[in-house]
Amino acid sequence: MSPTYVLGIDSSTQSCKALLVDAETGQVVASGRAGHPGGTQVDPKQWIEALELSVAGLLERASAVSVAGQQHGMVALDAQGIPVRDAMLWNDISSAKQAEELIAELGGAHDCAQQIGSVMVASLTASKLRWLRENEPENAERTAAVLLPHDYLTWYLGGRKEMTTDHGDASGTGYYSTAQRRFLPEVAAKALGKQVALPRLAEANEMVGRSSTGRKIAAGTGDNMAAALGLDLQPGDVCVSMGTSGVASAVVDRSVHDGSGLVSGFVDATDRYLPLACTLNGAPVLDFGARMLGVSQKEFSDLALAAEPGSGGAVLLPYFGGERTPNRPDATGMMHGLRTSTTREQIARAYVEGLLCSMRDAVAALEDATGVETRRILLIGGGAQSEAVRRIAPQIFGVAVDVPQTAEYVALGAARQAAWALSGASEPPTWNVADSTRYEGEARPEIYERYVHTRDATAGWN
Ligand SMILES: Nc1ncnc2c1ncn2[C@@H]1O[C@H](COP(=O)(O)OP(=O)(O)O)[C@@H](O)[C@H]1O
Ligand SMILES: O=C(CO)[C@@H](O)[C@H](O)COP(=O)(O)O
Incomplete structure (x- = not known):
């Protein structure tokens, strides 16, 4: 009998990646990739173009497909389903003031976290809706529905019929109750200043449509939720992802409501929760460092590894x-x-240490908010391709670091969701894809201490 294939798509900040995977074993058999434009505002048409390029020759071989996408982006659509403007992405921080307004309107940071699972930040969709209302009232008035990037692409693949989303990605909108696992349309309306249609919340293992050629389409999810599914994160595992963002996340059984705002209490792509701490400055910190020194990524890594731990006292705060x-x-x-x-x-080396120390901040925040004790770190995302990052990471985190062999865990997680929905089972399939390379090294706590000192001493500086 010929194998059944599923297609997992990761429409992330910098690119769209697709993996064709054996639904039974989780083995990757083919892949595709296409770049996204830079910037923090993007015409969603360009995501469609990249998706079409990356799935060419693959979609037809798959029985089911699922799209995971960068979280939080605001795709505001008019009554005809046409975007009223470019999508504002998670890393567009022009909505910082609007996040503060919404926190106050929701009763302060603590109450806000109780209601939506997170303290509102500029990244969340609700802040962007408020930004639209204040800065482009005519576009706000024309907005009839709001989708997330993965919802928009799922809707496109299904021939623009029913608009759907999943609980994981919805939990990052700022108008979803993580405790009650339902949308809060009144919060979306408060943000935008008018009622707005939200997609239907699909179940994690639901098929929500079919492509023009009859491929079944699963609900999809946010990229971090898909990574957790692809890695099959277990208690004690902390995933550190260095994509455009830096993310520390763990799967837990109860909803998390961190009033300090450092940890966002999201929902995962099953029936559990995915608290995470996210930085705005992930792997591009390394791109910037290599560019400043006029070297390739490989040369940059070699340079960093040629210096002694602690970088001779140089400390980078990578808040670019x-x-x-x-x-x-x-x-x-x-x-x-x-x-x-x-x-x-x-x-x-200071660039690599600074990036890793900022990720250690994220891991520490996650531990504080959840009580999770980190037993091992799984390092993924483009930045994990750097040998310097891999080898210096155990010195900064103080625990063993595993780098999984399949690089694209978001697309793999989306494929696992598609296989799950295709199987009709109550649990995702068990795939033996956990091969990884372990990096160990002597902990160097003084490096992180110097970073913390510099970070705290400069609080309030711009
Ligand atoms: N060998 C490497 N060393 C350092 N950085 C790398 C390496 N390979 C890729 N990257 C960086 O990883 C980033 C892309 O990672 P990725 O996880 O695909 O991002 P995203 O999911 O946000 O689109 C880019 O900034 C890229 O330059
Ligand atoms: O905002 C968040 C998480 O809250 C980001 O993690 C985005 O989901 C983008 O992810 P990458 O494209 O960097 O992987």
Whole structure:
């Protein structure tokens, strides 16, 4: 009997990736990829073009498909289903003031976290709806429905019939109750200043439509939820993803409501929860460092590994695009501790250490908010391709770091969701895809301590 294939799609910030996977074993048999434009506002048409390129020759071989997407992006549609403007992405922080307004209207940070699972930040869709209302009232008035990036692409694949979403991605909108697992349409209306149609919340293992050629379409989810599904995260596992964002996440059994705002209490792609701490500055910190030194990523990694731990005292605060963890939307990047004797190698290493220390901040916030004790870290995302990141990570985190072999865990998780929906079973299929390379090293707590000191000493600076 010929194998049954499923297609998992990851429409993330920088690119769209597709994996064709054996539904029985989880083995990847083919892949596709296409780039997205840069910037924090994107015409959703460009996601469709990248999706079409990345699935070419693959979709027809699949029995079912599922789309995972970057979280939170606001796709505001008019009554005809046409975007009223470019989508505002999760990393567009122009809505920081609107997030503060909504926190106040929801009764302050603690009450806000109780109601929506998170303290509102600029990234969440609700803040962007309020931004639209205040800055482009005519577009707000024309907005009839609002979708997330993965909802929009799922709707497109299904021939623009019913608009659907899943609980995982919906939990990142800011108008969803994670405790009650339902939308809060009144919060969306409060943000936008008028009623707005929201997609139907589908079950995690539901088929929500068919493509023009009859492929079944699963509900899809947010990229971080799909990564957790692809990795099959277990208690004690913390996933550290270094994509455009940096994310520390864990799967837990109860909803998390962190009034400090450092941890967003999202829902996962099953019936559990996915609290996560997200930074705005992930792998692009390494891109920037390599560009500043005029070297390739490989040379940058070699330079960093040639310097001693601690980078001769150089400390990078990598808040180049403003920051969300800690919540400093107006922050910029900063290098401290330079001397005339500082070498290029030390500068390169300071970039890697600074990025990893900011991820350690995210892991610490996750542990504080959930009581989760990190036993091992699974390192994924484009930044995990860097040898320097892999080898320096155990020194900063103080635990063993596993780098899974299949690089695209978001697309794999989407494929697993498609296989789950196709099977009609109550649980996702068991796939033996856990092969990984373990990195260990002596913990160097003084590096993180110096980072924390510099971070705290500069609080309030822009
Ligand atoms: N070998 C590498 N070393 C350092 N950074 C890398 C490497 N390979 C890819 N990256 C970076 O990873 C990022 C893309 O990661 P990815 O997880 O695909 O992002 P996203 O999911 O946000 O689209 C880019 O910034 C890219 O430059
Ligand atoms: O905003 C968040 C999580 O809350 C980001 O993690 C986005 O979901 C984008 O992810 P990448 O494209 O960086 O993987």
